[in-house]
Amino acid sequence: MNKQKVNYGEAILEGFNFLLENNPEVFVIGQGLWSPWYVGNTMTNLEKKYGKNRIIDTPVSESAVTGAAVGASLCGMRPIVVHPRIDFMLYAMDAVVNEAAKWSYMFGGQSHPSLTIRGIINRGGEQGAQHSQALHSWFSHIPGLRVVMPYSVLDARDLFIASVLNDDPVIFIDDRWLYDETDLIEKPKKLVLSEQGPKIISSGNDITIVGAGFATKIAQECNLKLRKNNISAEIIDMRILSPIDPSLIIDSVEKTQNLVVIDGGWKSCGFASEIITSVLEKIDPKKLNNKPLRFCLENTPAPTSNKLEEDYYLNSYSIVKKIKSLFN
Amino acid sequence: MRDFHRQFDLEKLKNSEFFNSPVDVNRCDANCLLSDLKDMTYIRKVENKLALEKKKGNIKGPVHLGVGQEAIPVGIAKNISNKDYVFGAHRSHSHILSLATDLRKFFSEILGRSEGLSKGMGGSMHLIDKKCGFYGSVPIVAGTIPIALGAALAAKIQENKSIAVSYFGDGASEEGVFHESLNLSNILNCPILFVCENNLFSSHMFISERQPLSSIARFALANDINFKIIDGNNICEVNNAANELINWIRKSSKPAFIEAVTYRWYGHVDWREDIDVGVNRSEKDLKNWKKRDPIQRLINGLKSKDLFDEERYIELSNNLDSEISIAWDTAVQDPYPNAKESNNFVFK
Missing domain, CATH: 3.40.50.920 (Rossmann fold)
Known part of the structure; x- marks a missing residue:
């Protein structure tokens, strides 16, 4: 078996590459995507490889950006929204809680927001109360959202891929305190998200x-x-x-x-x-x-x-x- | 900004005593106007039917009626196809009806029955009919504005020539996401038409109680978005503005904005005319606005050019009445959704 040593951040990057290479309907939207500073090593050079039309760095508008991703997902796309700090994502709660989570139910299962919202937990280092939160329990309270929180390096990549390929709205939460974890992993595997569990x-x-x-x-x-x-x-x-x-x-x-x-x-x-x-x-x-x-x-x-x-x-x-x- | 207001006659447009003259039918194709008259009459009758059934207690959920505002969706609808993406809000019966949705399924939905447009899971406030190009309406004010923007973004990425249409009211312009969406639509070059039905009221609050200036298009100007301010009760004006801006959107892949000034005859919700969510409305204003009726003004315009056939209109009207009552009588027989099955709608 061809195993390769990667860290957690690189594993997420591999997930992005796998998705963008194999799925033309996948695009990425959010803040800081063209800057190495915001998202660690998880998205390095994606905009150079796939173009700025598919890797869209945006104005400071979490609410409209997340809502727009919901809309695009209803029209044949598979957007990944990136919130480099989950705290800022709170501006987007209408799009997440009122719209994405309930859309399929409200319309009798005829329309599905197939988007993945990646919220990064980034805390410590004296960043204080608004740069620190872990809100997985909040999102898990809402019916209609799938909430994914990978610990292992392998999951950081393969659960990410599974989240994006799933047709429901997924909140994917990764933690910068895990980015330096390393593991030997094989090539990406397509998992069915609804079949995954503890x-x-x-x-x-x-x-x-x-x-x-x-x-x-x-x-x-x-x-x-x-x-x-x-x-x-x-x-x-x-x-x-x-x-x-x-x-x-x-x-x-x-x-x-x-x-x-x-x-x-x-x-x-x-x-x-x-x-x-x-x-x-x-x-x-x-x-x-x-x-x-x-x-x-x-x-x-x-x-x-x-x-x-x-x-x-x-x-x-x-x-x-x-x-x-x-x-x- | 005050000059901007004077330039567009906004104070007059807002004032119920103006803009009640016949529609100048020379500015539009006569056949097209006859079909518009039919479509507006149809929407009016369907919504009046809902008012009546709500009053009788046959509809359990809230209905937000748009009687008086029919010219706007009728003028927009003929400039788009079912390959475009239309999104609405809480007052969206007219939007989906203008796209020729199935009337029985529409009624069935409002009655919360499983044969309805949303399988009985949405009612009046959550309507969908993708076959017609209607991708969803929801009652969170401004909720679908960024969603429609996303549909336009999808069209742009897929290069499929579709555009998005986002209907909302003047109240939605008080939500932050509206402003984010206008900015984003321009910066990302999204082919979207924003349609603000400015009926001057948000629930019970008149626009001057909510905003320092009454035009909503000032926000289009602020975001460098092509816009038009029109008399929303003049079908010719709606037709021409929609035609021009939609062609421009398709050509340029840029957003555009229509502010159509109008008025709803019923209160914010349900069938009462005199009371708006607990607040009495001005009887004089309502009377004046009824003189600005988009249907009667079109009839008056057609009459002035001898284009109106009274007998045929009565016949059309009777046919619509029977079509509506057949659809209603069928819908009331439809079953309710099954609780177990409906739980399957949470996830795909």
């Missing part, structure tokens, strides 16, 4: 730890540390947050009788609560060895000061400490 990325018997995106990376770090302490964790990467399929997690918790969810978003009404509830609806809490645990952001905006950021964002050290206490 994956066990490390098997274990003592505790189930669920994450998505960057939170899965923290889960993996916890896994290594726990194994040194003879605690065998089963790590599940969610990959697809909506529509949610909790069956794999339920099976895993049946086995481990312990559940931990790590979520890079806020605690209240979040993805962690959804996972825990979905499990407790199926498994008698009395059968669990411990109450389920969730590690999320506190319900405050992100701070600016570096000293405060250290405590604000999740880290494996404090999570491992808490988990170890369950096994003493």
Whole structure:
């Protein structure tokens, strides 16, 4: 097998190249697309290869740009909208929530917004409250949106391709804190997005730890540390947050009788609560060895000061400490 | 900007006491005007039927009626084909009817039945008929403006010669996305016609209570977009403006803008004339605006040139009445959507 070492950012770039080479109906629209500064190494030279008519850098108009992508998708195109910072994408909520998510339903399944909206989480480095948000739980609340959050390098490419080739509106969230992750991967594979779901990325018997995106990376770090302490964790990467399929997690918790969810978003009404509830609806809490645990952001905006950021964002050290206490 | 307003007679256009003279039919083809008269009468009758059925309680959902505004879509429709992409908003019955949609399916949709244009999932405010070139209407004010722009962008990328038409009201110009869309349409060279039906009201609020100036085309000017301000109740003016601008859009692949000043006879929603979302309307204004009726003014114009055949019009009118009542009586028999099946519409 011809495997190639790439990082997460390069994997997304490979996804773009695959889509643009093979699908004339794909075009890309958003801010900062002609500048290397906005989107890291994920879109390098695309406008030179495919032309500025297909890679469209735009005025500062998130709302109209996203709405226009919805419109183009209703007329035979497969647009990819890029929001280099998901915080700015909030200007586009009418197009996302009122229009794209509901379009198929409102018109009796006769018209489908086949667009992918890529929102990049870009936080830390004293960027503060408006350059920091992880809003996957928000989008997952809305029926009609598919929400994809890749952790692995392979998924960054192949789930991206699957998202764009899917005929429904997809919110694809990648995290700049993952861009330097590397892996050996084969050539792009066409996956059917609706058939994708959570994956066990490390098997274990003592505790189930669920994450998505960057939170899965923290889960993996916890896994290594726990194994040194003879605690065998089963790590599940969610990959697809909506529509949610909790069956794999339920099976895993049946086995481990312990559940931990790590979520890079806020605690209240979040993805962690959804996972825990979905499990407790199926498994008698009395059968669990411990109450389920969730590690999320506190319900405050992100701070600016570096000293405060250290405590604000999740880290494996404090999570491992808490988990170890369950096994003493 | 005030000079701009004087130049286009906007104060007069807004004033209900002007622009009530017969349409000057010399400016358009006579056969074409007779067909326009038929189309406008048809739309008027269908919407009056909806007002009546709403009053009787036979329609459960809201209906936003556009009686009085018929000349605008009729004038636009004949300059486009079903290969173009038309998008509407909450008051869009006339837009889809002008494209010759199936009347029974239209009624069925308004009744929330599964044989409807949107399979009974949309009702009056969410209409679609892609076969006719109508790609969707939704009630979020200005919601479809960027979507129509995207359709135009798709046409440009595909080089398929289609254009997009975006219908909206004056209220939509108060939404930020309207301004983003005008700017984007020009900078991306999108073949789109923006049609502002300026009926002077947004829900219960008169335009002077909402905007410092009453013209919406001033925003086209600000974005360097070709525009025309017209009397929207004069079918000849609509025909000529639509023809000229649509030809120009197809040739240049650039956006253009029509502001058609008009008035709706019913209140913002449903069948009452006297009350607009809880606020009483001026009886005098309504009376004056009825003198600006686009249908009667066309009839008066045709009469002045001996082009109007009273008997034939009565016959046409009766035929339309029976066509409408047959379609309605069929639609009320249609089944409701099935809850389980409708859940399948969430995703493809």
